[in-house]
Amino acid sequence: MLAMRHLLDLCKRRGFLFQSAEIHGGLRGTYDYGPLGVELKRNVSHEWWNSTVYQRSDVVGIDTAIITPPAVLRASGHVDQFTDEMVDSFLSKDRFRPDKAPELKLNNQGKILPITAPDKSTAKLWEQEIRTQFAKGAMIGRKGNEILLQVDRMEKDRIILKRDPAFISTDSAKEETTSSLKPSLSSSSPSNNDAALLQIPYRGYVDPNTNSPFLTEPRPFNLMFKTYLDPIDPIDKVINATLDAQKSSLDMKATRELVDKTLYPSLTYLRPETAQGVFINYMTIQRSHPHLRIPFGIAQIGKSFRNEIRLEHAIFRTPEFEQMELEYFVAPWQAQEQFATWRKSRMDWWRLYARHHDRIRERAHAPDELAHYSSGCMDVEYLFPWGWGEVEGIANRGDFDLSKHTEATGVKLHYTDVVLMEERVLREKTTGQKETSAEVLAREQFTPHVVESSCGLNRAMLALMLDAMDIVDEQGRSVPLEDADDNDKSRKGVRTIMRFHPRLAPIKAAVMPLISNNKDLVDICTSISHHLRQELQVNVALETQNTTVGRRYYRMDEIGTPWCVTVDYDTLSDNMVTIRDRDTGAQRRVLKDEVVGIIQDGLRLYPRHRGSQQATNIA
Template sequence: MSAMRHLLDLCKRRGFLFQSAEIHGGLRGAYDYGPLGVELKRNLSQEWWNAMVYQRSNVVGIDTAIITPPAVLKTSGHVDQFTDEMVDSRLSKERFRPDKAPELKLIEPTAVTTSPVLPITAPDKITAKAWEHEIRTQFAKGALITRKGKEIQLQVERMEKNKIILKKDNNHPEAETNLQIPYHGYVDPNSNSPFLTESRPFNLMFKTYLDPIDPIDRVISTALTSERAGQDKATTRQEVDKTLYPSLTYLRPETAQGVFINYATVQRSHPHLKVPFGIAQIGKSFRNEIRLEHAIFRTPEFEQMELEYFVAPWEAGREFELWRQSRMDWWRYYARNPAKVRERAHAQDELAHYSSGCVDVEYLFPWGWGEVEGIANRGDFDLKKHSEATGIKLQYTDAALLQERQQREKSSGVKEVSKEDQDRERFIPHVVESSCGLNRAMLAFMLDAMEVVDDQGRVVELEGGETEDSKGNSAGKSKSSSSPLRTIMKLHPRLAPVKVAVLPLVSNNEDLMKVCQGISQSLRQELQVNVALESQSTTVGKRYYRMDEIGTPWCVTVDYETLQDQSVTIRDRDTGSQRRVRIDEVLDIVQDGLRLQPRRKQLL
């Protein structure tokens, strides 16, 4: 069982994550968050908000509209430039980004093959047979091909700079004299197939229309009129776009633009905010991704946690360095395995044209390092572009410096004309941005927290892939052992969906249940946290294990002794240790464990 498959099975079984519209066949790339998933996501976003807004005096929040007019995204460059290159596999029909695709893999020659072999892997034997027929009849007529199960093997004569030269099957009646396959440095990620279309741009934004009348009628009418006029396809498309433009809107591809277009409004309504200051936002964004992968890692609908931090131009470099360190500290604080979090600086050719620096925070997922947050020095590009498009000056005025200069001029009677001074009094702020994917963060922290142990408590290492092994091993069984496995989700207590579980030793005893309800209610009221009352008719040990599986840090067991001396047993998830405490100590223990850094030593 792979780590990813194990986690997804647990998520579905325990109510973290479900396939959206599953009873109707599901929707690829769409997920619903169950009772535990929504709590984890909420806690994670709250910890981000606390670090970015509540722990700072110069950051405020905002919540902007998802539906965005074209003018905003035209100004920001998204309409014209927010594209990825897209390639289709001629065999699998899958689409993918060439910059994310792997290089060709060849099997080195042996004494039997005498030349390199290009293996193409199909999902199954039936598909492999169909693909072999397509290759023989369409893509490489007369190539020397063999098939072994679901793997198709092509004999390679040699590799050249931009092409693969295949060996000819001299017994084939229609063998081509020159079997060349174009090769641009990448292949189909799933099959290793080099039979691909040419790359082409693909806009990532979702269009929609604000119109009480179905726009399709206007599309049909415009197209028919264009056809009768004998116009070509390109002209017809222009006419259709012109007809639809008045009602055209987009689902926002990022939350940042909502902050930039509200910069002046926020500054005007909160005059106490002095540069540097920030505007934070958590909200949904939408991107028409070419390739959806790794469950909630890459989906068309996702949530972003973003901060736009407005700084003086001469302070941008220093603030960028401070923020990159601050964000790395945040990630490593909540991670159980800080070594699985790293920072990767963008090379010069990766940077956006307006950016002078960018780093990604990456987590080591089962499939490799993946971005979970980006910190960028965006310069003044966004505010300047929106200012140019609207004619509204999106400047910052340092009132203190301006007043000081005016007083000096009044005293001396001489007008100061220093451009350097004027540039410091009024300027378009530069922006340091922190953009974190909430869904990706949730996936990273769950994988990081997940620990699988056998019945002796020994940690079991799961595979790094995302699929079941060839024998179809499922969650709860080790690939190398028949002994049952159990999962402990060692989430940071502040992230855990359920903070405390209160367990009566016997669920049908009214006196024990009354005490449990009192403890639960006290914790909920005093700490404002999610508390579970675990009253199922099963052993306390099994109930402990269920709570371990969803990441509950503390379990409190009420037994018959409790009725005599007002003491309970409290158990720590991570160590499994238990101790007897008074009922009135439970609140202090939990409260202490939920404190922000520096965290106190646990009382257990």
């Protein structure tokens, strides 16, 4: 995780990413994007939009509302099914998903169960809780911040612990032949009734942070944020409904039903995904854009919200995030072919903008991972410092979404192929025979299937920043991240270069005078930077800090600026400037009027001499 710490330090220091509301103590899982971060995020989303919409004639864009009525999400299944299982740790009080939790780790050839506390004082408190509540009478030791339980053996659904001999007595042996855990931790009678042993339940996973098996039963947890469109405070309605329930002596379940019924008229949700906004607008877009023929797509970039159980790895998993999603509508018989096509297209996109192709892979979902309506799903994964993590998913969703919204509303969200229909009518008139083939008629009108590409913008940013980060020595050679410790004088000269693809770089060029306080040089720099902004419509830095040119170069390297343009005294007489390349460090003298053309060529996805047939990664 050293790479993450190094990156986050750079992000905060240079203005990519900040903890939200930091001066007020911050809010867990929320981040603000600084001047460089917002540019990087905008560039990543623009490149996605350019690839998905601008470079195609069969995809249009849309921007739908964040606040979503319950009817939409009930039809899509989110109200009833958009849940994760949740487990709490009795010791740490942490909450996590069991399907993401690790298996139990044992030390000393399976004889010791170590539970790791944050510090020694916490370990002492936890040891007391285990002795008195969760494993009464177990043989326990403690070393530093680790609590060590003696294990006799592991069984399929339980851990058999050794008892402390001092605890065993005639009375306790009778009392403790079954588990002495709390009711919530109880299990079936042990297979071994030996008084010198004690069993605790094991469900196949432990607390990810502590290795503790002392956990609650898993329970469902809905991931959607509720909100209410109502001038009356919903809390007032809850209080009044609860008081009415008490007067009627209703039990807890009936009280909850009454409260939900009272709140329902004003209930809304913050959308958990952008896709449903596309599906409910499918017919409207088809009517307003009759030229769109199957297959065609609808793209959207926007914020979504999920009440995540576990927030982790900075912007990798947060409650508020942005998605770049495409819903590509196809005929049922085109679905598998289009699924394969989009899989390749999206992998090509990632390989274009990332430097380390060995850190990117595609992983097909196993049959037991697929949603019940999906016939195929592939994740694009990036090798983060903590392991492989999903950055995008491509799925063959079938006709599930459109069919469900049709079922809920009665509005037929189908597609009619007017050309095929007109051909059939003409054929029937010519032959005098009515078409009866179900297969032919089914091709004229059908509910489209959907191939979806869903990319997390925040995760894509994090992956591309980690991918671009390069630690180099004084000679520009890559070195291990461990050598980036600035406090070690023996490692002087080690620095960071963010080798973004030029089209992703937050600042495309920095223009700087050799001497910052020379008005003539500054005026020329101002003119060049203004010209670049006007002609290329890109972010350009006018770098006039009062320090050496070398330091300014290194600062621009650290934030990923591909080109630096330096104006010196010779420029006053020969109109030539020095342009420096971030990745090679090479410098060359060019006419100042050539700067725009050089940077424009460097920002092209497709080289001039090859037209638009082959993409070239120039990062």
